[in-house]
Amino acid sequence: MISIRLRAIGTRVLQVIPTILLATFLVFGLMHLVAGDPAVLYAGENPTMERIEQVRRQFGLDQPFLVQYANWVGKVLTGDLSVSMMSAEPVLDAIWRTLPYTLLIVSVSLCLSVLVGVPLGVAAATRSRTPLDSAIMGVSSLGIAVPNFWLAMLLITAFALNCQWFPATGAVPLTENALSALYHTVLPAIALAASGTAEIARQTRGALSEVLASQYVRTLQAKGLSRARIVYLHGLKNIGVTLLTVMGLLINRLLGATVVIEAVFAIPGIGSLVVQAALAKDFPVVQGVVLAMVVLVLVINLVIDILYTVIDPRILRQ
Amino acid sequence: MSVKAIRSRRRLWRRIFSDKRALISLVYLIGLTALAVLAPVVAPYSPIEQDYAQVLVPPGPDHWLGTDDVGRDILSRLIHGAPVSLFGSLFAVSVAVVIGLPVGLFAGYIGGRVDDMIGRVIDTLLSFPAIVLAIGVTGALGINLANAMFSIGLVFSPILARLVRAQTLVVKNELYVEAARCAGAGHLRILCRHVLPNMIHPVIVQLTLLLAAALLAEASLSFLGLGVQPPAASWGGMLARAYNYMEISPWQIYPPGLAILSAALAFNALGESLRVLLDPTFDGR
Amino acid sequence: MQVPPLLEVKDVSVLFRVQGSRQRVRAVDGVSLAVRPRETVGIIGESGSGKSTLGRIMVCLQKPTTGQLTHEGVDPYRLSPAQLCRHRRDYQMVFQDPNASLNPRLPVGASIREPLDIEGTLPRSERDARVLELMERVGLHRELAYRYPHELSGGQKQRVNIARALTCRPKVIVCDEAVAALDVSIQADVLNLLVELQQEFGLTYVFVSHDLGVVAHVSDTIAVMYLGKLMELGPSEVLMNGPLHPYTRALLSAEPAPVPPSMRTQKRIILQGEIPSPLNPPSGCRFRTRCPVAANRCATEEPAWKQHGENHWVACHFAGKIQGGTP
Numbered sequence: 041m042i043s044i045r046l047r048a049i050g051t052r053v054l055q056v057i058p059t060i061l062l063a064t065f066l067v068f069g070l071m072h073l074v075a076g077d078p079a080v081l082y083a084g085e086n087p088t089m090e091r092i093e094q095v096r097r098q099f100g101l102d103q104p105f106l107v108q109y110a111n112w113v114g115k116v117l118t119g120d121l122s123v124s125m126m127s128a129e130p131v132l133d134a135i136w137r138t139l140p141y142t143l144l145i146v147s148v149s150l151c152l153s154v155l156v157g158v159p160l161g162v163a164a165a166t167r168s169r170t171p172l173d174s175a176i177m178g179v180s181s182l183g184i185a186v187p188n189f190w191l192a193m194l195l196i197t198a199f200a201l202n203c204q205w206f207p208a209t210g211a212v213p214l215t216e217n218a219l220s221a222l223y224h225t226v227l228p229a230i231a232l233a234a235s236g237t238a239e240i241a242r243q244t245r246g247a248l249s250e251v252l253a254s255q256y257v258r259t260l261q262a263k264g265l266s267r268a269r270i271v272y273l274h275g276l277k278n279i280g281v282t283l284l285t286v287m288g289l290l291i292n293r294l295l296g297a298t299v300v301i302e303a304v305f306a307i308p309g310i311g312s313l314v315v316q317a318a319l320a321k322d323f324p325v326v327q328g329v330v331l332a333m334v335v336l337v338l339v340i341n342l343v344i345d346i347l348y349t350v351i352d353p354r355i356l357r358q
Numbered sequence: 359m360s361v362k363a364i365r366s367r368r369r370l371w372r373r374i375f376s377d378k379r380a381l382i383s384l385v386y387l388i389g390l391t392a393l394a395v396l397a398p399v400v401a402p403y404s405p406i407e408q409d410y411a412q413v414l415v416p417p418g419p420d421h422w423l424g425t426d427d428v429g430r431d432i433l434s435r436l437i438h439g440a441p442v443s444l445f446g447s448l449f450a451v452s453v454a455v456v457i458g459l460p461v462g463l464f465a466g467y468i469g470g471r472v473d474d475m476i477g478r479v480i481d482t483l484l485s486f487p488a489i490v491l492a493i494g495v496t497g498a499l500g501i502n503l504a505n506a507m508f509s510i511g512l513v514f515s516p517i518l519a520r521l522v523r524a525q526t527l528v529v530k531n532e533l534y535v536e537a538a539r540c541a542g543a544g545h546l547r548i549l550c551r552h553v554l555p556n557m558i559h560p561v562i563v564q565l566t567l568l569l570a571a572a573l574l575a576e577a578s579l580s581f582l583g584l585g586v587q588p589p590a591a592s593w594g595g596m597l598a599r600a601y602n603y604m605e606i607s608p609w610q611i612y613p614p615g616l617a618i619l620s621a622a623l624a625f626n627a628l629g630e631s632l633r634v635l636l637d638p639t640f641d642g643r
Numbered sequence: 644m645q646v647p648p649l650l651e652v653k654d655v656s657v658l659f660r661v662q663g664s665r666q667r668v669r670a671v672d673g674v675s676l677a678v679r680p681r682e683t684v685g686i687i688g689e690s691g692s693g694k695s696t697l698g699r700i701m702v703c704l705q706k707p708t709t710g711q712l713t714h715e716g717v718d719p720y721r722l723s724p725a726q727l728c729r730h731r732r733d734y735q736m737v738f739q740d741p742n743a744s745l746n747p748r749l750p751v752g753a754s755i756r757e758p759l760d761i762e763g764t765l766p767r768s769e770r771d772a773r774v775l776e777l778m779e780r781v782g783l784h785r786e787l788a789y790r791y792p793h794e795l796s797g798g799q800k801q802r803v804n805i806a807r808a809l810t811c812r813p814k815v816i817v818c819d820e821a822v823a824a825l826d827v828s829i830q831a832d833v834l835n836l837l838v839e840l841q842q843e844f845g846l847t848y849v850f851v852s853h854d855l856g857v858v859a860h861v862s863d864t865i866a867v868m869y870l871g872k873l874m875e876l877g878p879s880e881v882l883m884n885g886p887l888h889p890y891t892r893a894l895l896s897a898e899p900a901p902v903p904p905s906m907r908t909q910k911r912i913i914l915q916g917e918i919p920s921p922l923n924p925p926s927g928c929r930f931r932t933r934c935p936v937a938a939n940r941c942a943t944e945e946p947a948w949k950q951h952g953e954n955h956w957v958a959c960h961f962a963g964k965i966q967g968g969t970p
Contacts, residue, residue: 062482070491074498074509181630185570185622187577187594190615193601197608296487300578304601314490315582318497326494330486337485533743534754540702540736541758541807542728555748 048349056342063334064116068109071327116331122324124317131328134313139332141211142309144221145301146294148229153236153290158283160237161244168249176241183238189300192231196304199227209306228305232297236290243286247279281348288344292337373635380631383624390621394441401434405591414607423613426596427603435591436613442580442592443621446507447572451565453511458518459561463549465519466526477523483516489578496584503576503592506585510575514568521564525557532556559636566629570622577618593618647716648677649847650701650734650815655710656871657696661922668921670696672871673710675948678815683841683848685862685879687855687894691921693871695739698817698851702734703727715814732758735808739820741800745792751803752778752788758810777806781836798829805836809844817849822857834861855894859883864954867891870921870929873948877955887951887962889934928959936961 103111115122121131164176200208212221251257299311306312310329317325374380393400403421409429417424423432465476495509529535535552543551579585580594588595593614600610657671671693678684678701688694699705700712703719711718719730738744745754752774759770775785781802792800801821808816818837822830838861841848852858858865858879865882867875867890875888886892893912914933919925925932931941938960946958 059478059482062478063485066479066482066486071494071498074495181623181626182619185574185619185626187574187597187615187618187622189578189581190597190611190618193597193604193611193615197604197611201605201608292485292487296489297578299489299493300581303582311490314493315584318493318584319501321497323498326497330490330494333487333490334485337487341485533738533740534746536704537736537738537744537804537807538746538757540704540731541811542731542761543757544724544728544761547761551749552746556746 045349049346052342052345052349056338060335060338061113063338064113064331065109067327067331067334068112069105071323071330072105072108121328121331124325125322126317126320126325131325134325135310135328135332138308138310138313140213140215141307142295142298142302142311144211145225145228145232145298145307145309146291148222148225149232149236149294150287150290152229152233153240154283154287156233157237157240158244160241162248164241164245165248165252168245168252173245177245180238180241183234183241186234188231188234188297189304191234192228192301192304195227195231211305211307211309224305224307228301228307231304232294232301235297236294239290240283240286243282244279247282251279284344284347288341291340295333295337374631377631377635379627380635383628383631386620386624387628390440390624391444393437394444397438397441401431401437403431403434405430405435405438406589414603416607416609424607424609426599426610432596432610432613435596436593436617438591439593439596439614439617442503442586442590443573443576443618446503446576446585447569449504450507450511450514450572450576451568453508454514454518454568455565457512458515459522461515462519462522463526463553466523467530467545467549467553469527469530473523473527477520480516480519480523484520486513488513489575492575492579493582493584496579501584501587503580503586503590506579507572507576510572510579514572517568518561518564521561522557525560526553529553529556560633563629563633563636566625566632570625570629573618573622573625647679648713649680649682649715650678650849651713652676652697652700652707653711653713655697655700655707655712657693657700657705658708666922669871669924670921671700671707674868674871674873675710676866676873676876678847678849680814680847681841681845682864683850683862685850685852685858685865686868687852687858687865688868689853689918691870691918692868693921694851694853694868695819697868698736698819698849701815701849702736702817703731704736728761732762732811733814734817735811735813735815736817736819737801737804737808737821739823741797741804741824742792744804745800747792750789750791751795751800754792755788755803755807755810758807762811773810774806777809778803780840781806781809782832797825798833801825801833802836805833805840809840812844813846815847815849817851819851820853821850823852823854830857837861856898867894870919870924872929873956873958874930875955875957875959877952877957881952881955887955887957888930888959889936889961890930893935 119132121135123130124134127134160176160180164173167173196208199205206227207224208227211224298309299315301307302309302311303315310333314326314329316322317329374384407430409425412421412425412429414427415421415425415429421431421433423436425431426435461476461480465473465480492506492509492513495512496506499505499509530548530553532552535548538548538552576585576592577594577597580592581598583598586592586595596614597611597618600607600614603610653675654673655671655675656669656673659668659670660666661668674693674697676684676697686694686697696705700707703712706720712720714730714734717730719727722730745751749757752771755777756770756774759765759773765773775788778785778788783799783802783806787795787799792803795803801824804821821837822833825833834857837848840846848861850858850862859882862879865875865877865879866873867882867888869890875882875886875891882891883895886895889912893914896912912935915935916933919929919932925942927943928934928937928941928946931937934941940960944960946960946962948956948958949962950956951962
């Protein structure tokens with residue numbers, strides 16, 4: 041039994057590698073396709089023709105596309121993601137510097153989404169078609185439609201400016217002062233969590249309703265199990281897979297949405313990094329960040345995939 | 359045989375009218391579109407005219423929603439922001455359709471190895487965080503609204519392509535497709551007359567939901583300065599400005615925020631209603 | 644008296660790859676059959692016998708992996724795609740599922756009209772006229788042309804399918820279990836319609852069915868299939884009255900007869916066991932695992948396809964050696 045699991049995990053890890061490779065190809069290709077002539081971008085403001093040619097030779101941009109790609113991948117594998125055009129800082133260092141802030145917010149936000157969303161979904165499913173159900177679903181519609189940066193501003197106005205309960209801006213590294221770091225994370229995480237909570241509540245409600253209406257559960261009820269036991273033991277176990285799927289999708293969305301939140305709260309995370317780079321046409325940084333985030337998402341999805349096999353033995357047999 | 363077209367469409371409209379949620383969202387969106395089209399006529403002031411004598415005025419009889427930090431009337435800017443958001447989202451979703459629909463149709467119809475390859479590419483693209491990619495593409499293309507909307511459309515196209523591909527894979531194996539082939543129909547006819555019409559409903563639902571997402575994405579990008587450039591009015595841009603003056607004039611953040619929220623809500627509500635209306639067998643999750 | 648066959652398959656086989664594994668299934672294995680003009684050929688078999696696949700091969704909906712298909716001596720797969728599309732009109736099919744074979748988004752009149760639309764030679768008004776004519780001929784009210792499939796009953800939908808098959812005046816119509824999905828009371832009506840149409844339009848039919856009663860009623864020639872291979876082939880009166888293959892005899896004895904059980908002279912032959920998986924057909928004679936007269940020879944040697952009478956062929960080691968119904 042154990043060796044089957046290990047083998048399943050092993051195959052999944054192996055399967056991710058070509059996907060990551062494909063992703064690097066897509067990132068490189070997309071960026072170059074869209075950037076037109078990167079030499080012009082690299083050459084800085086108002087470049088002369090000679091300068092552009094010089095840059096082209098310097099960065100190896102006169103070579104065929106696949107050769108450029110191969111060179112780039114080679115460099116990436118050794119940890120060289122090129123340097124920022126603005127600050128000459130190695131892109132990888134910039135990413136290491138900014139990623140922890142982002143990860144902190146995203147993790148807290150994800151926890152919040154699950155901790156609030158699941159009970160809401162359970163409540164809605166167990167009291168299906170009552171006013172409570174409609175209310176929860178209505179609020180979740182709002183949560184999905186609300187622009188999260190606006191929600192952030194509302195939160196700041198209410199809790200930072202008026203009441204001074206939380207800081208309005210800034211972030212503290214986790215390693216420096218954990219409590220303060222978390223304190224700074226509260227408002228951003230809540231703003232970010234709105235749509236996630238709504239989505240999780242919806243999916244939980246949907247999946248749980250289906251389970252509760254199923255023949256299997258009705259048999260349990262006939263056997264005399266209490267409602268609570270049915271819901272918590274059997275119901276939630278069955279929707280574990282659904283939840284994991286949603287969380288996987290959520291992480292992807294959260295990593296994207298954190299960009300705006302970091303702007304609102306002036307957090308020096310990876311989102312702020314990429315926005316500033318885009319505004320300044322700092323091509324290497326943009327490319328490096330996109331690659332980093334894609335790899336991150338793929339790795340996280342891999343972890344979730346592995347968790348599937350732990351939770352649902354049926355998937356193992358596939 | 360146009361009698362049939364009229365009959366089935368009338369049935370659909372009757373169903374839409376009887377669903378309150380769909381009706382309200384539809385009416386709201388039509389009103390918003392009218393506002394967007396008539397913006398220059400309806401807005402009381404010019405959206406870009408600055409008046410330093412009337413800076414940061416709270417809502418009052420002259421300026422129903424007040425003025426911003428350079429004296430522009432917020433209501434007028436709000437009204438002029440509507441076409442930006444609406445037509446921008448429409449443009450973004452059109453880009454997604456133009457790219458995603460043919461790719462999905464082709465992949466699903468052709469099947470086999472080609473389809474597997476395309477499917478892999480689509481799935482990998484879907485693991486890219488959308489906004490980050492849109493930011494990257496916009497930055498590379500040049501920062502303006504059109505490029506921002508194009509990049510959003512580009513980022514959304516895999517979502518559409520995946521749906522279209524999945525639907526095509528199912529529909530192309532239907533018996534009536536084989537019957538059409540038996541009657542001598544070529545691939546183009548089969549795609550246009552038999553495959554596409556029978557998978558269009560989920561696609562329409564998805565497009566409506568994508569409109570909401572595009573709206574929110576446009577607002578985010580404009581907020582970050584990567585979309586509509588000042589002094590043009592946009593809801594996201596207005597929020598960016600309001601952000602700077604949150605402490606002294608907090609009322610500024612409400613109009614654009616509520617505008618974005620209500621438009622996105624309307625699109626989402628319409629999409630959810632359509633999902634149920636267009637597919638009577640749906641179990642109402 | 645040699646009339647050239649309108650449709651002929653020579654030693655055709657179809658290999659399917661099973662989803663997600665390396666295994667292959669021979670849905671049809673070395674079948675040879677000829678259909679003469681104005682004839683009705685019935686193809687009988689259980690599910691999994693490959694009869695539907697054979698039917699689809701005949702109308703070019705399934706390309707044979709090996710073997711040859713000829714339509715009046717011509718190999719349709721040698722034609723260009725455009726020519727093939729035109730050629731198809733002469734070889735039509737009426738499908739089993741009346742629901743799934745009609746595009747739910749088109750009114751039935753448009754579905755019937757489609758072959759004419761594709762042909763494109765007649766003006767619209769004439770095409771519509773032909774559609775209405777055909778609808779009346781198959782027993783449908785003209786008004787129904789504007790209705791959608793979900794508004795019609797199963798029998799009506801099948802008549803629509805028949806009308807669609809007739810639109811371009813085909814030479815051959817393959818009916819793939821055309822009445823299986825209909826209520827028994829409607830089956831007879833539709834079958835009678837098909838017989839009438841054959842005489843009126845000079846059609847040639849291939850009737851694929853699992854129901855021997857249906858097939859015997861309308862066919863001139865009957866072919867019996869089992870697990871992809873032909874077991875017996877011959878004129879229907881001969882097969883009905885003196886079948887030589889044990890499988891055919893079993894099928895025949897299972898048919899409800901107008902004679903009450905107490906007066907029956909023949910014992911009902913009940914086949915033992917389940918039909919084997921097509922992935923792993925039995926060695927030698929495929930039918931041996933369920934055959935009441937199987938012997939050791941049947942496991943080692945595949946029976947040859949031998950002629951036992953005029954136009955009567957059987958694949959069985961004991962054909963002609965055991966007469967009557969009881970083994």
